[in-house]
Amino acid sequence: METKTKVPKIEKNWQIKDRTYMLTGGKAPLSWTIQSKHTARKPLLWFDEELGEQREIRYASNQKSLFVDEQKGNATLAHVVFLDGILEVPKHQQSLQKLLSLYHPKAGEIWTEIDEEAEAMDEVDNIEFELEALNLVKSLDIEHLEAVMRTELGSAVANMSTKELKRDAYLFAKKDPELFIEVSKDEDIKLRNLANRAVERGIIELTDDNTIFRFANGKKIMQVPFDQNPYGALAQYFKTDPGVDLMKSITKKLS
Structure with missing residues (x-):
């Protein structure tokens, strides 16, 4: 046997x-x-x-x-x-x-x-990510889209029309859907965008050394903590009691 x-x-x-x-x-x-x-x-x-x-x-x-x-x-x-x-x-x-x-x-x-099965699964995941990202572009309001695209294009978004902004958002979503989704779901991104817009419009100022935010009259708003992105720091400040009042004031002036 x-x-x-x-x-x-x-x-x-x-x-x-x-x-x-x-x-x-x-x-x-x-x-x-x-x-x-x-x-x-x-x-x-x-x-x-x-x-x-x-x-x-x-x-x-x-x-x-x-x-x-x-x-x-x-x-x-x-x-x-x-x-x-x-x-x-x-x-x-x-x-x-x-x-x-x-x-x-x-x-x-x-x-x-x-591994054709694994490759097929990866392709399906990529397609689904892309669809989700493209649908996000369609559903997000223009302010949110501007906030997302600012991470890619910087201050150039301030001079873009709505159509240009949406076009570039679709291109970003198609090129790197996973990153687009991640950025768009960042809870602070709209606050950082508000901070950027406020500086661009001259409502508030950021010193050349990126350490202090102040009003146009020179009055200090906040000191940027060491080794932090200044706009990220201001976004966090907007969540404090005095920061909420500032955020409302800036939003009103930008509208």
Whole structure:
């Protein structure tokens, strides 16, 4: 009676399916042959933690196992060749797949498996992020959009028309939807934008060294804490009792 070979832990979640492999680093030579058997000059070994020993690897198309100590009879050796940087391995070639995915010491270094399911999931996530970002552009009020775009364009937003602002917001949302969503959901972004607009319109002033906000008459509003963004600091000040009154006054003057 034939003894059933124990399945190594590394194969615990192995799935039987067609697999595609690609050379890393954008390499795509007409052909690229990888080492597929152990020799004294060029070792090809896998350390079996369960057995506590190195095991010789030899890929043979007529053998179920990659390990020499489990192979029986004559071994039909076969070359493993990438063509134009790609190697497609059907699901019935399990030993070759396992060599390329699990056991070869160069797996993940010289080549990598193309996980089409994972790539599809990533693409779906990217599309959904993009849709969410584009819908945000459509739903946000113009003041909020201006606040978001100020993080990208700086003070240039002050001279843009509504159409120009929306156009650039759509472009930003399409280019980097995840960042657009993150910025638009920043609870302080509208307050920072208000601070920027107030300085641009001359309602308040920021000293040249970015350390003090003051009114146009020179009266000090607040000292910017060390190592903080001045507009971020003023946004936080707007949340205090005296800051709320200032924020209301600025909002009224800007309207």
